[in-house]
């Protein structure tokens with residue numbers, strides 16, 4: 283059996299299915315991102331993984347032991363499994379240091395001191411250790427919440443949209459720091475998000491959840507290059523339907539603009555994006571609009587273009 287395993291878990295609320303026959307296996311130290319739209323069942327799944335929610339069917343195992351839900355365990359939850367939410371759950375009248383030390387009250391004092399110092403240092407929080415949560419930015423508060431969760435050395439860390447109250451720059455910086463931290467500590471991590479970009483930055487392994495079911499899982503590269511459905515394909519970028527071919531699509535980045543080619547069109551809009559101009563091209567026959575990347579920023583509105591692509595990049599969905 284794998285280190286962490288979710289086996290055939292289902293859950294309904296008032297006859298509405300939130301999770302359907304969901305299974306998952308993770309090795310120790312592995313990171314996984316679960317990506318799903320709002321209402322796809324992400325939070326329900328994490329709460330079941332943490333032993334905080336009663337599932338209708340299925341089981342969860344960590345390191346060979348069953349994770350019991352509140353129906354079977356008097357005090358719900360486990361020290362080995364920590365769930366972190368977007369709202370930080372910090373003690374407002376305790377300093378950063380006290381917040382991180384709080385879960386360690388029952389531990390040996392020397393160990394607690396050592397652990398708190400290590401986490402303050404690993405998360406770059408040393409200079410803030412005497413401040414109160416209200417004196418910190420959102421990103422710093424989230425780091426304290428993560429340090430607090432890591433203080434008891436959990437075996438499994440479950441992150442429920444932990445960056446949703448942070449801005450893009452704060453999120454990218456924190457993800458970068460956390461990745462190194464989790465690797466160093468060897469923690470097994472499940473991160474749920476609706477934001478594919480955040481998931482790609484934190485992990486190589488993805489699972490796409492839709493209406494309580496896994497629609498595809500694998501590495502980011504496999505999911506981007508070989509999506510099994512339009513839903514998965516569109517998470518990575520828009521897709522263009524190739525006319526007169528059965529369910530064949532091409533990504534904007536895989537279209538080449540040449541002076542000759544199988545499809546002709548005119549540029550009807552051009553947007554300046556960081557790495558390329560994003561063109562809207564109206565096809566001559568049929569009048570459909572394609573989205574195409576112009577990395578050399580060569581084309582202007584009104585230009586006539588011919589669209590080419592490599593057959594191996596065509597996705598049949």
Ligand SMILES: Nc1ncnc2c1ncn2[C@@H]1O[C@H](COP(=O)(O)OP(=O)(O)OP(=O)(O)O)[C@@H](O)[C@H]1O
Pocket residue numbers: 295296299300318319320321322323324325326327476
């Ligand atoms: N306590 C509850 N009672 C009734 N229905 C619930 C409850 N919790 C969740 N649901 C329903 O279960 C489904 C899954 O909800 P869940 O919160 O797990 O999704 P999510 O992917 O985490 O959504 P979000 O990203 O918006 O937080 C939704 O349809 C939701 O309305």
